[in-house]
Amino acid sequence: MRVLLAITLLISGASGALAASEADFKAAYAAAEAAEKEAGNLRNRWLPTETALAAARKAAEGGDFDAATAQAKEAEALAKASIFQATSEKERWKDMEIR
Amino acid sequence: MASTIRVRATSSGENTEVQALVQHPMDSGYVKDAQGAIIPAHFIQQLTFEHGGKRVFVADWGPAVAKDPYVKFSFKGGQKGDDLKIGWVDNKGASDSTTAKIG
């Protein structure tokens, strides 16, 4: 639940961006990619992160940097949530165990 | 190549119970493939069963019959060792037939 809440907050923050430039997009995309790479190292990538990254690339190709930047920020938020999940589950999984 | 038709026909002496399973996609024409293109309708239209020179069952099917279609019925008569002829034809004109022994 905590994870989902974090995503919601981050996404609503991201969609407030206005009139983004190509440079804004590139920065946002690089940050998202870096976070997703870290999630990959933790073997915990999420499908919606990949979807958002693809949507960001597509919007940028069409010259819509507002949308592209918003998508990239969403991807970064999702990737960070997946990192948070993997990190917090490192020990917490044991609580679930049937013993 | 194995037959597309699997049949189990068992005689109780009085009646013969027939179960058949046919390997066929039975594409409805309403499903899209991974690329988003409609998979054209492709389905068995008629499946017939013949025993002792007489048709004992005819199935007329539309595309709403499930993939790898199955049917079960029984007819009077039929003895162990008798032949049961089964054949189908689909909406693209493909067909297959086989002869099964009643067990």
Next chain:
Amino acid sequence: MTLSLDRSIVTRRLILRGAAAVALIGLGDLPLPALAAANDRYPEDAFKQKSDADAIKSLYGKSAEASDKVKLDAPEIAENGAVVPIAVTTTLEGVTSISFLVSENPNALAASYVIPEGTLPSVANRLKMQKTSNVIAIVEAGGKLYSATKEVKVTVGGCGG
């Protein structure tokens, strides 16, 4: 019994000839020598109808009355709409044909079976259901149509997506 069998065949042929006049696709002779006879022409037109009522009309040229002598066996909730086991059996005499319709499918008629003399009036098959719908079993006996209807809930549709 022979009489009613003949009548049903005539009905089918007449309807098919009628359909052929407006027909879009002629099937030609089915390549099933020794198996398919002329009176078992595939009822193309009936399978094209959208509603259950139109399909029944096209197939039989008359309408059906509900009968408790038609026992329809179908699940309450289909485990998957792609494969729904449905069976019908009846105590009616002189059965010549049994059909299954799924009212909410794009084309209601799913399957129709010719029951020659000597074949028991009992059929089991597996149908696709796109969504929750009434399933109708039609039994033609003695030249009349009888039906049974049951609602089957579908939570996973059988038409993809």
Next chain:
Amino acid sequence: MTRAAEAIDPVGDAKAFRDYFIKKFPKVKLEDFVNGPYSLNEDMRKQWEEKEEFPPYEFALDAGKEMFAKPFKNGKGYADCFPNGGIGIRQNYPYFDEKEGKVVTLELALNRCREANGEAPLSYVKDDMASLTAYMAFTSRGKPMNIKIPNDPRALDAYENGKRYFYTRRGQLNFSCANCHVQNPGERLRAEILAPALGILNAMPIYRSEWSGMGTISRRFMTCNSQTRAEPLEPQADEYRDLEYYLSYLSNGLPISGPGARP
């Protein structure tokens, strides 16, 4: 249950796991858990019994039998790669290979057999692999699952790693395998009735109506991942191999029932 906090105790785990399911479903016979959701729901069980009269995996089974018997280009065959010619041995997989230091699954062993004989490996998720494993499972039907954990710390690590994977939440939906298949078997998640984890692999491979086709253990794991909106790992990733080892070990003694038919 008393046990040291950090000790890896497969015997204790298996007993606790089994006891949990017996307590949760007191009416279900232990060996019946291998029938998945059908062991838990009467209306579905009826539909399943009807399906089993002429099961939808019949064609895959026949194809698998044919493929298994057909020699490779070099004249050898699958039978040469397995103990007892590959017949009646499915219950021994996966096993821990002490030379490799890793878990070897049946699917992996089949592809290694192919590659050792100059054949291209099969896709782990498609029909051919499912057909082969369907046939091998069929020859083992009724035999109790018999997974061994050798006295090798790496084997225990693999087991523990599989357990960790099983209980770890993942994906945007934040579900672990256990959330669905331990806490909620028999319940509907959206439309599906969840299968109990106990005995879940005994029925593999399965014909799933939802897939309109056959699926391997690899496909089952990958589908579970994507249903929680986690990106699936590559088939036969170490995590999946370990997970299969863990889950199969817990089902020791329960009969092989594969190939199965599932919604």
